[in-house]
Amino acid sequence: MSNTIKYIKELTSIASPTGYTKDIINYVDQLVKDWGYESKITNKGGLMVTVKGKDDEKHRVLTAHLDTLGAIVRSIKADGRLKIDLIGGFAYSSIEGENCMVHVNKNQAKISGTILMHQSTVHVYDNVNSAERNQANIEVRLDVESKSAEDTKKLGIEVGDFISFDPRTIVTDTGFIKSRHLDDKVSAAILLNQLKTIKEENLELPYTSHFYFSNNEEIGYGANSSIPKKTVEYIAVDMGAMGDDQTTDEYSVSICVKDSSGPYNFDLKNHLVSLCEEKKIDYRLDIYPRYGSDASAAMMAGLDIKHALFGAGIESSHSYERTHKKSVEATEALVNAYLFSEMA
Structure with a gap:
């Protein structure tokens, strides 16, 4: 075992x-x-x-x-964040808040990020709870300084780059195995x-x-x-x-x-x-x-x-x-x- x-x-x-x-x-x-x-x-x-x-x-x-399961870059948004397309059958809501990795094909770099709702800030948006979890609203916030689509493109990121999810594998003392x-x-x-x-x-x-x-x-x-x-x-x-x-x-x-x-x-x-x-x-x-x-x-x-x-x-x-x-x-x-x- x-x-x-x-x-x-x-x-x-x-x-x-x-x-x-x-x-x-x-x-x-x-x-x-x-x-x-x-x-x-x-x-x-x-x-x-x-x-x-x-x-x-x-x-x-x-x-x-x-x-x-995973995702792929659908497009680069004007603010530098990524719109995604799903790989496999799962709900957008199941990956909200998940850390992820963008596998950049052009230069083989790996760039970390987080999958979030665009309307994630309760102090700004009044529809944080009601906004639909879908392709239009879910996006990847990259862990790099990027304020525009041009900034993100300079990193080598392109449409079609794969995105993997942090598995967070844990084996508990009680015998449970938790992971993506x-x-x-x-x-x-x-x-x-x-x-x-x-x-x-x-x-x-x-x-x-x-x-x-x-x-x-x-x-x-x-x-x-x-x-x-x-x-x-x-x-x-x-x-x-x-x-x-x-x-x-x-x-x-x-x-x-x-x-x-x-x-x-x-x-x-x-x-x-x-x-x-x-x-x-x-x-x-x-x-x-x-x-x-x-x-x-x-x-x-x-x-x-x-x-x-x-x-x-x-x-x-x-x-x-x-x-x-x-x-x-x-x-x-x-x-x-x-x-x-x-x-x-």
């Missing part, structure tokens, strides 16, 4: 909004190579790590995505720890298995290509959604029965449930009504596979997220049980 927490901290510290994932992909690529794995970066920029198993005729794929981008860096950390354990303990999997770290999930088409032809089962390890009418919590593994794309494979879902009951892993079955995964994207791309989705329960998804070590442990236990089980 300590290794997984370490990887969560390391991964959340690397900025990776969708479209700007090269740094984190290269980091994970080097990590697995250091452990002795052969890996391949796909044309789309994802990372595939293959572990040969006893049976090389039927393959498994497990995915976790390394891309996160736990979706889906918790799952990526779990898969990394599995890979490390397999190599260190010289374990042999029953089937050749591919660990696919995708980089476009937040915009809907992550790990939907470069899937080996022998793949029979496909597991997306991704966050469990919490909220009203949900069974998912922060202390168990959440197995998704259905999301916005439709039901997941009945037999594979039942196989996961059986593994939880056999191994005494605390789990919840749930429906995620406003959700899609790498697995559902693969199905829509036309893959002939059995697909399933499970992961740690994440509170306040696509905002300042939180989970508990118990949920991470349960998810890791199910990943491990699945990898060493027979096909569904």
Whole structure:
């Protein structure tokens, strides 16, 4: 568990909004190579790590995505501040007051800032509370002396520069993990720890298995290509959604029965449930009504596979997220049980 927490901290510290994932992909690529794995970066920029198993005729794929929510420079305002466009599905209100970093493409500089409402000063504006949190009103206040659009342009900032959010990763004494981008860096950390354990303990999997770290999930088409032809089962390890009418919590593994794309494979879902009951892993079955995964994207791309989705329960998804070590442990236990089980 300590290794997984370490990887969560390391991964959340690397900025990776969708479209700007090269740094984190290269980091994970080097990590697995250091452990002795052969890996391949796909044309789309994802990372595939293959572990040969006893049976090389039927393959498994497990995915976790390394891309996160973020923003991009939409325009430079007359006063030097930045208008932004969102990357991924989240509300403007969820980033108000957040520290951020502008990744300047022209000169590779990193310029810090804060995301604020234009009408942020209660001593000046009478609509601080009522003004809509939207693209017109939310802006980036840069931590540099800039009083005009020309001043900001001199810094090298242009339309299209990526903006990442301060993750503020905290592990509490009570076992909670608070951070932005736990979706889906918790799952990526779990898969990394599995890979490390397999190599260190010289374990042999029953089937050749591919660990696919995708980089476009937040915009809907992550790990939907470069899937080996022998793949029979496909597991997306991704966050469990919490909220009203949900069974998912922060202390168990959440197995998704259905999301916005439709039901997941009945037999594979039942196989996961059986593994939880056999191994005494605390789990919840749930429906995620406003959700899609790498697995559902693969199905829509036309893959002939059995697909399933499970992961740690994440509170306040696509905002300042939180989970508990118990949920991470349960998810890791199910990943491990699945990898060493027979096909569904």
